[in-house]
Amino acid sequence: MSSPDPLAPIAARLHDGHRFIVSSHERPDGDAIGSGLAMVYALRALGKDAHMVMADLPAPYLQPFPGVDGIRIATAVDEAYDAAIVMECSTLARTGVAGLDRSPVVNIDHHPGNTAYGVENWIDESAAACGEQAFTLIERLGVPLSPEMATHIYLAILTDTGSFHFSHLTPRTYEIAGRAVAAGADPQWIARTHYDSGSLARVKLWGAVLAGMRLDASGRVAMLTITPAMAAEAGGTYDDTEGLINFPLTVKDIQAVLFLKEVAPGDYRISLRSKGATDIGAIAKAHGGGGHRNAAGCGASGDLATVQAAFLALAAEAVDRAAATA
Numbered sequence: 480m481s482s483p484d485p486l487a488p489i490a491a492r493l494h495d496g497h498r499f500i501v502s503s504h505e506r507p508d509g510d511a512i513g514s515g516l517a518m519v520y521a522l523r524a525l526g527k528d529a530h531m532v533m534a535d536l537p538a539p540y541l542q543p544f545p546g547v548d549g550i551r552i553a554t555a556v557d558e559a560y561d562a563a564i565v566m567e568c569s570t571l572a573r574t575g576v577a578g579l580d581r582s583p584v585v586n587i588d589h590h591p592g593n594t595a596y597g598v599e600n601w602i603d604e605s606a607a608a609c610g611e612q613a614f615t616l617i618e619r620l621g622v623p624l625s626p627e628m629a630t631h632i633y634l635a636i637l638t639d640t641g642s643f644h645f646s647h648l649t650p651r652t653y654e655i656a657g658r659a660v661a662a663g664a665d666p667q668w669i670a671r672t673h674y675d676s677g678s679l680a681r682v683k684l685w686g687a688v689l690a691g692m693r694l695d696a697s698g699r700v701a702m703l704t705i706t707p708a709m710a711a712e713a714g715g716t717y718d719d720t721e722g723l724i725n726f727p728l729t730v731k732d733i734q735a736v737l738f739l740k741e742v743a744p745g746d747y748r749i750s751l752r753s754k755g756a757t758d759i760g761a762i763a764k765a766h767g768g769g770g771h772r773n774a775a776g777c778g779a780s781g782d783l784a785t786v787q788a789a790f791l792a793l794a795a796e797a798v799d800r801a802a803a804t805a
């Protein structure tokens with residue numbers, strides 16, 4: 480865990496250094512981009528040389544955000560910097576970028592199970608988004624919030640909370656979002672750009688996957704399945720199903736959702752989501768995967784109908800257990 484005031488040594492290191500590299504996880508989401516680029520803009524405001532490196536090109540709905548076109552896409556860095564600031568990664572390997580550890584690594588994250596791989600580690604599991612931590616650090620550095628920093632912090636909070644929907648929402652979350660708006664973040668532009676810039680293929684694919692949704696006998700567990708043929712038919716890719724798993728949870732009675740993705744014939748990646756006390760994390764862990772109570776993932780292989788039936792039964796048991804202890 481972190482020292483009593485993990486920000487002091489981090490702020491000192493950032494003030495003292497001159498050249499910085501910032502990174503975050505593969506297949507970046509709004510929090511990865513938002514927390515990372517907020518730090519890049521803050522370091523530049525201090526007169527430092529700073530840029531972001533990521534293993535993957537950000538999705539189209541993230542590309543209009545300020546500074547995204549300046550992100551270096553690479554799976555390795557050769558140089559050493561005064562620090563490598565890694566946002567949002569429970570392990571250094573999550574970056575997908577080799578060589579960050581040529582530099583002293585500053586590890587800033589809000590995920591449980593962070594391995595404290597940095598020379599400085601600031602892990603705050605109470606933060607609704609890593610962007611909250613970026614805000615706190617920027618404040619600590621004495622950097623006034625620019626519209627670019629504010630936009631990225633708001634993006635991070637909006638997306639990591641599922642549009643102010645999930646747990647970990649605290650008065651601090653709203654205070655930071657409010658400060659970001661006051662500093663020039665435009666909530667409507669950010670939401671429209673992130674959520675309403677999708678493709679027609681995405682809508683068609685959601686339709687096809689939802690049309691094949693199955694429920695358990697109690698109607699409290701939903702199962703979605705996607706195959707490469709379905710993606711091809713809709714003209715999309717598996718990336719177009721980002722967020723789809725949460726949609727069945729909008730049904731009042733549905734407590735858990737399983738999403739089976741065929742990654743090779745007879746091989747499946749399974750994502751699991753649940754509401755409240757229903758613990759689907761235990762199912763994933765029992766099958767070699769990981770995650771926590773309400774969000775997890777694992778793999779499975781075999782005949783599709785057999786895998787579907789087995790996981791549907793496991794999720795129904797998890798819902799029963801949660802109902803029994805409620």
Ligand SMILES: [Mn+2]
Pocket residue numbers: 510511567589607608609639
């Ligand atoms: Mn996050």
